[in-house]
Amino acid sequence: xxxxxxxxLEVTGLTKRFGxxxxxxxxGFTIRGxxxxxxxxxxxxxxSTVMRTxxxxxxxxxxxxxxEGTNVAGWPTHRIARAGIGIVFQHSRPLxxxxxxxxxxxxxxxxxxxxxxxxxxxxxxxxxxAEQVGLGAVLDRRPPTLPFADLxxxxxxxxxxxxxKVVLIDEPFAGLTQGETAIFSxxxxxxxxxxxxxxxxxxxxxxxxxxxxxxxxxxxGERVAEGSAEEVMRDATVRRVYLxxxxxxxxxxxxxxVPGEPLLDIRDVDVLYGKAQALQKVSLHVRAGEFVSVxxxxxxxxxxxFNAISGLVPYGGEIRWQGAALxxxxxxxxxxxxxxxxxxxxxxxxxxxxxxxxxxxxQRLAHDQQARQREWLLELFPILRERAGQxxxxxxxxxxxxxxxxxxxxxxxxxxxxDEPTLGLAPVILEQLSNALTQxxxxxxxxxxxxxxxxxxxLPHADRIYLLEHARIVWEGNAGRFAAExxxxxx
Amino acid sequence: MPKILRSPLPLVLLALVIIGGxxxxxxxxxxxxxxxxxxxxxxxxxxxxxxxxxxxxxxFGPTFLIGLGAYGAGLLxxxxxxxxxxxxxxxxxxxxxxxxxxxPALRLRGPYFGxxxxxxxxxxxxxxxxxxxxxxxxxxxxVPDVLSVSTAVNYWYAFGFLVIAGAIxxxxxxxxxxxxxxxxxxxxxxxxxxGFNVTKHKVxxxxxxxxxxxxxxxxxxxxxxxxxxxxxxxxSIAVQIIIAVVFGGRRTILGGxxxxxxxxxxxxxxxxIGQLNTFVVSGVALLVILFxxxxxxxxxxxxxEER
Numbered sequence: 001x002x003x004x005x006x007x008x009l010e011v012t013g014l015t016k017r018f019g020x021x022x023x024x025x026x027x028g029f030t031i032r033g034x035x036x037x038x039x040x041x042x043x044x045x046x047x048s049t050v051m052r053t054x055x056x057x058x059x060x061x062x063x064x065x066x067x068e069g070t071n072v073a074g075w076p077t078h079r080i081a082r083a084g085i086g087i088v089f090q091h092s093r094p095l096x097x098x099x100x101x102x103x104x105x106x107x108x109x110x111x112x113x114x115x116x117x118x119x120x121x122x123x124x125x126x127x128x129x130a131e132q133v134g135l136g137a138v139l140d141r142r143p144p145t146l147p148f149a150d151l152x153x154x155x156x157x158x159x160x161x162x163x164x165k166v167v168l169i170d171e172p173f174a175g176l177t178q179g180e181t182a183i184f185s186x187x188x189x190x191x192x193x194x195x196x197x198x199x200x201x202x203x204x205x206x207x208x209x210x211x212x213x214x215x216x217x218x219x220x221g222e223r224v225a226e227g228s229a230e231e232v233m234r235d236a237t238v239r240r241v242y243l244x245x246x247x248x249x250x251x252x253x254x255x256x257x258v259p260g261e262p263l264l265d266i267r268d269v270d271v272l273y274g275k276a277q278a279l280q281k282v283s284l285h286v287r288a289g290e291f292v293s294v295x296x297x298x299x300x301x302x303x304x305x306f307n308a309i310s311g312l313v314p315y316g317g318e319i320r321w322q323g324a325a326l327x328x329x330x331x332x333x334x335x336x337x338x339x340x341x342x343x344x345x346x347x348x349x350x351x352x353x354x355x356x357x358x359x360x361x362x363q364r365l366a367h368d369q370q371a372r373q374r375e376w377l378l379e380l381f382p383i384l385r386e387r388a389g390q391x392x393x394x395x396x397x398x399x400x401x402x403x404x405x406x407x408x409x410x411x412x413x414x415x416x417x418x419d420e421p422t423l424g425l426a427p428v429i430l431e432q433l434s435n436a437l438t439q440x441x442x443x444x445x446x447x448x449x450x451x452x453x454x455x456x457x458x459l460p461h462a463d464r465i466y467l468l469e470h471a472r473i474v475w476e477g478n479a480g481r482f483a484a485e486x487x488x489x490x491x
Numbered sequence: 492m493p494k495i496l497r498s499p500l501p502l503v504l505l506a507l508v509i510i511g512g513x514x515x516x517x518x519x520x521x522x523x524x525x526x527x528x529x530x531x532x533x534x535x536x537x538x539x540x541x542x543x544x545x546x547x548x549x550x551f552g553p554t555f556l557i558g559l560g561a562y563g564a565g566l567l568x569x570x571x572x573x574x575x576x577x578x579x580x581x582x583x584x585x586x587x588x589x590x591x592x593x594x595p596a597l598r599l600r601g602p603y604f605g606x607x608x609x610x611x612x613x614x615x616x617x618x619x620x621x622x623x624x625x626x627x628x629x630x631x632x633x634v635p636d637v638l639s640v641s642t643a644v645n646y647w648y649a650f651g652f653l654v655i656a657g658a659i660x661x662x663x664x665x666x667x668x669x670x671x672x673x674x675x676x677x678x679x680x681x682x683x684x685x686g687f688n689v690t691k692h693k694v695x696x697x698x699x700x701x702x703x704x705x706x707x708x709x710x711x712x713x714x715x716x717x718x719x720x721x722x723x724x725x726x727s728i729a730v731q732i733i734i735a736v737v738f739g740g741r742r743t744i745l746g747g748x749x750x751x752x753x754x755x756x757x758x759x760x761x762x763x764i765g766q767l768n769t770f771v772v773s774g775v776a777l778l779v780i781l782f783x784x785x786x787x788x789x790x791x792x793x794x795x796e797e798r
């Protein structure tokens with residue numbers, strides 16, 4: 001082992017902007033054949049943008065992407081694919097009317113208008129690849145009848161069929177059970193042993209730590225750390241991004257000590273997305289006036305849980321609100337009954353002004369009541385007063401989040417569900433949001449259910465905490481105990 | 492192809508081709524005329540299904556391509572070209588016009604592509620009306636030549652063309668190209684990531700669709716002796732083509748023929764009830780689309796496991 005081979009993939013100075021947002025800033029790394037690099041970061045950190053830019057799905061604003069020395073930056077996706085970069089998407093969309101074998105054959109076809117007949121060796125090759133990824137037994141089945149793990153195998157098979165030199169894999173283990181995770185780790189390891197360069201994109205270090213040679217961590221479009229899995233987990237910036245710095249706690253345990261049925265009572269709730277288990281026997285309760293946080297990494301199931309409460313996804317088990325079951329109620333009726341969700345995606349009406357967005361939230365209120373509520377909210381978020389006439393889509397991310405919360409509060413909810421309000425926001429904005437929550441806690445009797453990955457943001461506002469991991473509640477207790485027990489195991 | 496189809500389908504098709512081929516022996520001239528029109532309509536529908544069912548592009552302007560073929564052939568015939576060359580010329584014009592439209596339009600996504608094709612029809616309509624001296628405007632353009640004066644021969648021309656077009660389009664849909672087109676229609680990004688030049692394949696599909704639409708439009712002109720806006724370019728014709736495909740079965744190619752025969756035949760059979768005929772036919776089509784969105788043939792051919 002005297003001289004190391006040249007890198008298969010060399011990315012330098014990669015920058016991608018969407019309007020004013022810098023999604024990836026000056027990102028650089030190299031991957032050699034037989035090497036696996038993990039690219040990690042929370043939602044909105046820009047890791048997916050980097051992956052999509054390498055594949056040519058987005059065009060970079062600056063930087064180079066060298067595949068064996070050739071700069072492919074800015075090439076159309078199909079040329080990059082033919083040059084030797086393959087991608088395994090997180091969400092598979094196979095051809096549902098074709099069999100598994102035909103789906104794999106598709107990936108083996110030449111990009112030609114004239115070769116209409118499928119060449120004979122393609123059939124054989126497709127069978128061999130299917131065997132390799134463990135689809136041998138289901139060759140003639142159609143994708144809609146396959147279990148989730150087999151659909152992921154099919155995506156792997158398609159990537160393998162292209163015989164790529166570099167493989168990009170988006171969230172390889174999302175939605176898989178532990179046993180399946182082991183099998184997929186083995187498949188990814190096969191890519192490595194085949195001398196390919198592999199880029200694994202994931203939310204957290206933990207899930208890819210055993211597989212990767214090195215990790216590059218991103219946050220808000222920038223590189224924050226690079227090194228072995230242990231080094232990155234020890235890195236101060238990474239810890240601050242995931243865990244935050246110093247944690248303050250103001251729990252009010254007396255609120256949960258009240259006897260009787262809680263305001264919101266969730267018992268053994270299961271949710272399936274197609275074949276992926278998104279929630280498994282989740283139980284939690286929220287009492288009147290409490291601030292409860294559900295913390296967990298992206299993909300753990302927080303949004304699914306909130307959507308089940310809001311009546312947006314079907315579920316098994318029971319969700320009770322003020323003593324009555326919610327099953328069978330429409331999302332609109334649940335919202336009118338006092339459960340208002342402020343979704344992660346914000347769902348503002350982008351072409352309407354700040355004022356109009358607020359007024360839509362307050363549609364059901366009497367006129368003077370609406371004015372009073374709006375006045376109170378404009379005091380809670382003073383910046384919205386300045387922006388009243390501006391179109392919502394032109395607001396900054398932080399302002400949009402405040403508007404989303406304010407609009408939800410215009411509906412005068414009994415229970416406000418906040419799904420990941422800190423997503424992609426800068427620290428200054430977090431402080432403003434945090435102050436607004438403190439004010440809500442101290443001056444109103446509103447009940448809040450907060451979903452967060454940022455524990456530092458969640459803890460100061462939490463009376464109690466639930467930790468959601470891989471679709472299951474793995475820990476519950478008060479905020480003080482969480483800081484003491486869970487702090488280090490969370491990454 | 493699912494195994495259950497392997498045995499019966501070719502036999503059924505062969506039987507239908509034989510029955511259709513000998514129809515002039517046992518069917519009277521009135522019905523032969525109806526079927527002749529329905530067959531040309533069937534080619535319009537199959538060509539449209541290649542774009543919608545496979546490439547996933549909703550072309551609201553199939554009549555733009557048909558009209559180019561019909562009027563192109565008609566103008567050439569009036570200029571003194573012999574009939575066979577006029578049909579070739581009409582087809583060439585339709586393909587050139589179709590590709591000229593598709594290349595810029597395919598850069599747009601979703602409903603915008605459909606809107607561009609819609610506007611293309613309106614432009615063609617305007618063009619025909621403005622140049623009424625040459626095109627006959629809203630009244631239609633007479634052509635000097637006809638395919639044949641015999642009803643049976645006209646029927647055989649239409650039927651032969653339907654069988655050839657059907658065999659080629661159906662074959663293409665089951666070929667490697669058909670598979671790639673379905674992939675580009677379903678997930679553009681993934682198809683590109685598998686190394687397929689999506690634009691190239693979609694433009695090719697548009698050109699093939701234009702070729703058959705253009706030839707069918709030209710032949711229909713020489714069957715009827717006129718190229719007319721009402722029967723070949725109007726948006727209501729485009730809507731009927733779309734209904735025929737959805738009724739017969741999207742993504743089946745042959746379903747469009749079934750839908751066309753249904754629309755044309757019943758429209759004619761129900762003529763005695765007056766204006767209500769279109770209403771009844773559209774009503775039935777609407778019910779089928781609402782309750783069997785995969786269409787008649789789509790339902791029949793659907794693999795058992797999905798039913």
